Amino acid sequence: MLSIAGILNLLAAILFGTQYFYNGKRYFALLGSAFLSRSLFELTQAILGSGMPIASVSATMWQSSGAWLWLAGESGFALFVALGTRSYLRTRRETSHPAGYLATVRYGLVAVGSWALTTLLIGSTHTDLAAAMTAHFGSQWPLLTGTALAMIDAALLVYVCQKTRLDHKVFLLVSVILIIVICEITLVISARSPYSIQWCFACLMMIAAPATAAISVILEITRQYQSLALTNTDLAEQVFVDPLTKIHNRRYFDVWAQQISGKAASLKTPLSLLLIDIDFFKQVNDRHGHPFGDAVLQRVAATILQGIPQPSHFAVRLGGEEFALILPDTDETTALRVSNRLRESVRQAATEMLPAHTVASGDAVTISVGIATWLPGTALNIDRMLSDADRALYEAKDKGRNQSVLSRYRDAISTA
Known part of the structure; x- marks a missing residue:
């Protein structure tokens, strides 16, 4: 005892x-x-x-x-x-x-x-x-x-x-x-x-x-x-999560995008980056007020999260009305298919929030998407991919918005 x-x-x-x-x-x-x-x-x-x-x-x-x-x-x-x-x-x-x-x-x-x-x-x-x-x-x-x-x-x-x-x-x-x-x-x-x-x-x-x-x-x-x-x-939530939309923020993107790109390079698997921007978002804020604009941002973020194909993919809010979606092990054909599906889902989900008379007059909440894809065999730089996707996004806006554009600069930027 x-x-x-x-x-x-x-x-x-x-x-x-x-x-x-x-x-x-x-x-x-x-x-x-x-x-x-x-x-x-x-x-x-x-x-x-x-x-x-x-x-x-x-x-x-x-x-x-x-x-x-x-x-x-x-x-x-x-x-x-x-x-x-x-x-x-x-x-x-x-x-x-x-x-x-x-x-x-x-x-x-x-x-x-x-x-x-x-x-x-x-x-x-x-x-x-x-x-x-x-x-x-x-x-x-x-x-x-x-x-x-x-x-x-x-x-x-x-x-x-x-x-x-x-x-x-x-x-x-x-x-x-x-x-x-x-x-x-x-x-x-x-x-x-x-x-x-x-x-x-x-x-x-x-x-x-x-x-x-x-x-x-x-x-x-x-x-x-x-x-x-x-x-x-x-x-971690305060550091890496956007307080309005409750999805990851730019800081999270900067930390994890480098790791994911390094993993893709070591495994020699394709990597796609989608840069998403809400069309005419300033007009939405001006017409319906900033609280409504915040609600639209939340609805778009939730729709993007729901449209993520695999657990290894992640979405972030880069700032303002701009979002990014990283898709490991995804080629440009699959990335384009994901992008088009997201555009349709966002249009349906966010447009439901608009007043009936504006919807009847043809107004809708849409997004434009720029896509950059890296393929094994070339140098991989996530910052250059982001710049690549940004150029594709501007091209989508120049073409009239509400569309997805594959980057035409992939080879030039990836091999630079």
Whole structure:
């Protein structure tokens, strides 16, 4: 049982250390040292009692080094918790208090050093200590010592609750653990037999304290990880997503177009780029207002997204009423077919938004598309492809708009 408790305390110490490295708050290092101290003493107790029957361990408990190790472990735990609380109060007062990432090593060495020194002293003098305690306090000295330790933990509980007001989740956890520890100490000093109910419950409490700490910190680390992932997602959306149309923006295009073009060049697969512009969009804004123009942009963007043939293709809003669609592994024939289908879909979807009388008079929302396609065997440059598609788009507008034009400059630009 002691070995299980020791391992759980060691796990709690590691988790608190992880929290310390995550946010640099010293009180996490001190709380981790509290559990480390408890772990070392409990594991030592387990090793000392590993060859003894449980009845012998209980009967000789207060005359053996195990009792002193237990008292030292609980005292060290209380001391480090008190120091951790003090560090938290100092951090709350001094917001610019440096993190000091070496603190976890320093406090850990203090815990290990205290354990080593105490174990060495107890190993050589525990018999004399027991005799001296009996001489001064009589046979009730274990009860007095345990009671004093329980009172110290109770006072520490009041101190933690009063000073922190439990405004930090970690100290709410510390308060719960202190209550469990007080119950454990009370049950240990009241147990008369290893088969008594008090002893059984004391063993459960011995495991419950570090288990509660470990589970709580694991849940908190999981929550922090999920929160960080959501924050990163939100930041990525702010950086790479157009707030009006909810599709990717020019920054996303600049980042991913280079990667996609590099992949196409390495795989020697064709790559097509569609440059899309809404025809007479300024007139739409002037006639129907900017809110209507924004709605048209949203409808066009949604229609383009719905018309993407494959998951590897992506659309972006370059700015204003201009969009781009990158189609990996797509030749110019397929790109032209995709473009014509998009033009028809946009005309139907966006024209539905116009007032009935303007539709009856022949007005419609249309797009012009310039297409540039790269084929393996020539140099690939995405910026030149964009320029190529832009020239094709202007040609589409010169021809009367609402049409798709394949670039005539592909060979000249791609091989330049």
